[in-house]
Amino acid sequence: MPIAITGPNGLLGREVAKVFKKEYDVIELPHDILDITDLNQVREVLSNHMPTVLVNCAAYTAVDKAEEEPKKANLVNGLGVRNLALACRDLSIDLVHISTDYVFNGNTDTPWRIFDVRDPINAYGYSKYLGERYLETVNPKYFLVRTSWLFGIGGPNFVSTILRTATKQTELRVVNDQFGCPTYALDLACFLFKLVKTGAYGVYHVTNQGITNWYDFAKEILRQAGINIPVVAVSSDEYVRPAKRPKNSALDPFPLKETVGSLPPFWQDALSRFLSETQTKECLD
Numbered sequence: 367m368p369i370a371i372t373g374p375n376g377l378l379g380r381e382v383a384k385v386f387k388k389e390y391d392v393i394e395l396p397h398d399i400l401d402i403t404d405l406n407q408v409r410e411v412l413s414n415h416m417p418t419v420l421v422n423c424a425a426y427t428a429v430d431k432a433e434e435e436p437k438k439a440n441l442v443n444g445l446g447v448r449n450l451a452l453a454c455r456d457l458s459i460d461l462v463h464i465s466t467d468y469v470f471n472g473n474t475d476t477p478w479r480i481f482d483v484r485d486p487i488n489a490y491g492y493s494k495y496l497g498e499r500y501l502e503t504v505n506p507k508y509f510l511v512r513t514s515w516l517f518g519i520g521g522p523n524f525v526s527t528i529l530r531t532a533t534k535q536t537e538l539r540v541v542n543d544q545f546g547c548p549t550y551a552l553d554l555a556c557f558l559f560k561l562v563k564t565g566a567y568g569v570y571h572v573t574n575q576g577i578t579n580w581y582d583f584a585k586e587i588l589r590q591a592g593i594n595i596p597v598v599a600v601s602s603d604e605y606v607r608p609a610k611r612p613k614n615s616a617l618d619p620f621p622l623k624e625t626v627g628s629l630p631p632f633w634q635d636a637l638s639r640f641l642s643e644t645q646t647k648e649c650l651d
């Protein structure tokens with residue numbers, strides 16, 4: 367069964383390609399082969415390949431920069447998803463699309479459920495919300511998978527940033543008032559694989575288990591990496607960035623376990639596997 371992947375060179379896309387290759391013929395569609403903002407090209411490329419499933423890992427992901435260029439974010443994350451949804455509907459291709467915790471405003475004390483009201487508070491979140499709306503209005507054969515706080519081998523992410531910064535500074539300052547669920551890209555890819563096999567279209571939240579804040583996440587990264595450097599907790603008000611972040615963006619996994627039979631491992635376990643994979647890679651380089 368041929369499966370196509372957009373954004374196969376991104377943080378998530380490369381893990382998705384790796385995992386799906388174990389069982390499927392994978393057609394990688396990087397940006398230079400398919401620009402998802404071009405509807406004609408989307409129709410042409412997909413009808414040439416005729417995959418059974420398309421996993422969309424392509425996105426505009428620069429959260430702070432999106433505040434300066436919201437149209438660009440909307441073009442990729444909104445209209446790009448519309449284009450894929452239209453072509454997939456017309457060609458009978460199942461569409462797996464990845465979205466974000468940032469579609470929620472963060473103002474709750476409990477994890478966000480799949481059908482809670484979306485109310486993004488930054489331009490990136492709004493652009494991803496547009497994509498979700500297009501997806502759900504154009505083509506009923508979709509898996510909409512929200513995830514959060516992604517880390518992995520293939521791109522810039524919080525874990526790599528903390529490790530890199532720790533080698534350059536004498537102390538780290540990290541916010542402790544934003545809560546969420548870290549997610550290892552490899553674990554997410556495995557659950558996308560399981561979800562596709564069920565054929566149970568719908569909305570899912572896929573993250574590693576456990577809720578933390580960036581400060582405690584940073585401390586655990588350093589502890590597991592054996593780096594001893596002071597970490598100072600700061601509030602979001604003291605660490606102002608162009609895009610506002612939700613205070614609580616933890617995602618409630620129901621009905622993931624009920625659908626695939628299990629939940630991803632806890633984030634501390636995922637972090638440990640990621641760090642050992644990174645070290646293996648470094649000693650092989």
Ligand SMILES: NC(=O)C1=CN([C@@H]2O[C@H](COP(=O)(O)OP(=O)(O)OC[C@H]3O[C@@H](n4cnc5c(N)ncnc54)[C@H](O)[C@@H]3O)[C@@H](O)[C@H]2O)C=CC1
Pocket residue numbers: 372373374375376377378379396397400401402403422423424425426427442446464465466467494513514515516517520521
């Ligand atoms: N990184 C994170 O912390 C989180 C990411 N997500 C979502 O997960 C998904 C994957 O994110 P990442 O792997 O981190 O992204 P990434 O930034 O590492 O990769 C995105 C990929 O999209 C491609 N791309 C960009 N514009 C394109 C276009 N117009 N046409 C075709 N390809 C294009 C890029 O070449 C790149 O390979 C995205 O939908 C993102 O919104 C959700 C929550 C958290």
